[in-house]
Amino acid sequence: MANRGYLAAMVACGVLLTGCDGQTGPGAADLGPGPAANESSGPSAPEGLIGSWTIADLADPGVGTILRLADHELYLVGSRCGILRGSWRADTDGNFLAEVNSTVSAAVEGTPDCKRVSQDTPGWLRRVTAYRIDGSGRPVLLDNLAQPVARLLPGATPTAGPDMAASLLEPPTVTDEARRALAPAAALPPTLNPADQHRLTGRWTPAVGHRGAYLEFTTDGEWRGSDGCNGGGGRWITATGGALLATTGPVTKIGCPDQVPVWSWLRTTRRAGLDGEALVLLDAQGREAGRLRPAD
Template identity: 60%
Template sequence: MVRRESLATLVVMGVLLAGCNRQSHPEPANPRPISETTGPMVPLAPESLIGSWTVVDVAEPGAGTILRLADGDLDLIGSRCGTVGGSWRASSDGTFLADIFTASTAAVEGIPGCEKASQETPEWLRRVTGYQFDGAGRPVLLDARAQPVARLIPGATPTPEPDKADDLLEPPMVTDEARRALAPAVALPATLVPVNRSQLTGRWVPRTGHRAAYVKFTADGEWRGSDGCNDESGRWITAASGTLLTTARGVTLMFCADSVSVGGWLVTARRAGLDGQILVLLDAQGTETGRLLPAN
């Protein structure tokens, strides 16, 4: 966690100014068998994604890099920009979301295009909306049509380098905290209508609190908002039965009265449903984290 905090200051302003010229993401399809040749699919357990993996069978730059998935933290190691990082989310229904927004200082200095790369998720990883395991228990990252984007081979070992944090060299462990964070979310209450991507896209405001607080979900899978005095941003994805997964990036820490932790609501939410026109966010235990109204 200390490493994340030390890197966040490099990109707080950059991620807020990053461009929006990205592809929209369709509603993820339910995962299905990826190939008859891989054998029967094994049950989904998102904590099984934790590990250091070599990325293979990806058509774009990224093949051969190491994807390290720890307890909420994500690192891409071995690209021409060195190590870039961010966060990831996954659910037991096969939904997956990744977000890149940090980099080591060495990666963003002196290499053309790397400062931007440290603030944007690579296109191949942006296409990933789901995951499955093949017959050998190896993860396969899927697009919205449940087609393979990349396969992950276990046992990757990063090469020690001067600018590489020591904790990146150790294989991540599945902790009790990670199991709790990735445990299946309770079903959406029957009184709520599961929200889908098209319904969620747009601007929403809290029912009470600072008048400048808001969140805007854009069709390219980004969200931006404010608690009233601090800008916030991240990525988002929805799936069947009201599943909602989000990431959040580093923010400033200005104080203002009546601030509303919209970003906190989103990060802890695992389900989203509509109560009439009101958007209701719920955590994995089914407890409401917040309510928002559509903004005209």
């Protein structure tokens, strides 16, 4: 899902980073909500995830040593290929989703293996569907069975390098924008039926707009789509109450008539429900972000 133009632009800006892992993603059985983790820990504060963390208790320490979460940006630091960049989503019910979609290390361009893994979310991170904040205020990342995948220890500081942006050496802070993005979502309206993983899987087309626009959700937790001119994709998970979180990677910027902003829909979606056969995507305030129908 990495975009070469996007990568070049980042390098031109002087933000040169590194990171990688070649693990494959989970099967469909590994996907699912993570609410089981919350049955014992209660509601969580997702802004507590923002920080620069040392990754602990991970079965494969070769995938990186530092996870930096800032607003919706993610950096994975410390593996043989350098630092990877991606995005993450979380909510107050303890659901968590992340992906790796690019690198901004110029060295990776000439290394086929590192270029490939820079576009593939590490296997351990793909297993994470939930989180909890433990008694000491430290995040624990969990799989769909509420089992710990990794623990995050505070105070991590990447080692300064000639190609590393100075901003990445500073711990990220919780901004007002982040608080708004991570605020509790309105409940699904009673007129809609919750759209779970089974009901979402498949191809959908917008109710109005460009005939070539679509969203397709696959059983392995990936989605792909088009606004009618540009292709893109990311990852997705569902949870109880119609909760839907999706990450979005870089996309091209080709213009055409009747484009449908499917990327914006998914970036803002917090709930998904069915109105008959129509799929309705809702933002945190319960406002309709987009409406789709099953593809013919």
